[in-house]
Amino acid sequence: MRKGRFITFEGGEGAGKSTQIRRLAAALRDRVREVVVTREPGGTPLAEKLRSVILAGKARDFGAMGEALLFSAARIDHIDRVIRPALARGAFVLCDRFADSTRAYQGARGGAEDNMLATLERVTLAGVQPDLTFILDIAPEAGMARAGRRRGQEAADRFEAEDLSFHAQLREKFLEIADAEPERCRVIDAARAEDEVAAALWSACLEKWPSLGSERKQWA
Numbered sequence: 001m002r003k004g005r006f007i008t009f010e011g012g013e014g015a016g017k018s019t020q021i022r023r024l025a026a027a028l029r030d031r032v033r034e035v036v037v038t039r040e041p042g043g044t045p046l047a048e049k050l051r052s053v054i055l056a057g058k059a060r061d062f063g064a065m066g067e068a069l070l071f072s073a074a075r076i077d078h079i080d081r082v083i084r085p086a087l088a089r090g091a092f093v094l095c096d097r098f099a100d101s102t103r104a105y106q107g108a109r110g111g112a113e114d115n116m117l118a119t120l121e122r123v124t125l126a127g128v129q130p131d132l133t134f135i136l137d138i139a140p141e142a143g144m145a146r147a148g149r150r151r152g153q154e155a156a157d158r159f160e161a162e163d164l165s166f167h168a169q170l171r172e173k174f175l176e177i178a179d180a181e182p183e184r185c186r187v188i189d190a191a192r193a194e195d196e197v198a199a200a201l202w203s204a205c206l207e208k209w210p211s212l213g214s215e216r217k218q219w220a
């Protein structure tokens with residue numbers, strides 16, 4: 001029986017997802033009994049192994065659909081071992097990237113076909129859908145610059161290394177997803193200062209779950 005709430009964070013490179021997840025988790029921990037912070041690809045030992053392989057570019061030769069299958073294999077393990085049990089316990093689950101990233105990244109630039117990705121998504125998620133998805137929107141130049149500053153001397157990973165036109169397509173894909181599913185998705189202007197972005201996320205959470213604003217720990 002599902003009792004928790006599932007929030008996903010999506011967007012291009014360097015949009016500020018990890019930063020904002022930390023902040024939202026801290027705000028929620030004052031008000032709810034359990035908050036689980038996790039990420040994709042990853043979140044379980046097996047999925048983290050697949051993350052290393054994919055982000056090192058070792059699966060690139062499989063093509064976009066092959067990579068989508070690997071992301072989905074990691075996602076199935078993550079859902080089975082972490083997300084579904086946490087939701088059943090009543091936790092708020094905050095996930096850094098989820099199925100929309102497969103739609104956007106593996107669907108960009110004529111990669112995997114949308115209808116194939118939709119079928120794969122249905123099978124992979126098996127009914128586990130986010131209640132709320134934040135699309136952190138930022139111009140790819142600005143996001144890549146942030147990601148580059150944070151990375152320092154380290155080499156860019158498999159997707160960071162793609163050119164600007166790929167990242168511009170991602171932005172369009174994420175905005176298309178938000179347009180198609182306005183009930184679930186909120187587009188957040190992520191080019192603003194960290195505090196402003198955090199305030200926008202919190203106010204979207206209050207709009208979705210007004211009782212979060214009243215008493216402390218009232219979701220316990």
Ligand code: T5A
Pocket residue numbers: 012013014015016017018019020040041055071096097098099101102103105106146147149150159160190191192193194195197
């Ligand atoms: N992928 C993933 C797929 O292709 N298909 C899939 O199905 C899935 C699940 C994951 C990669 O895998 C791809 C997408 C990705 O390329 P990742 O390392 O998890 O790789 O990469 P990202 O999710 O893109 O994470 P990043 O760490 O690059 O970006 P974040 O989390 O959005 O940004 P964050 O918070 O780390 O911030 C980046 C820098 O900007 C600063 C931060 O301090 C940090 O230095 N910053 C700000 N600066 C100014 N103003 C603000 N408002 C700021 N917010 C943060």
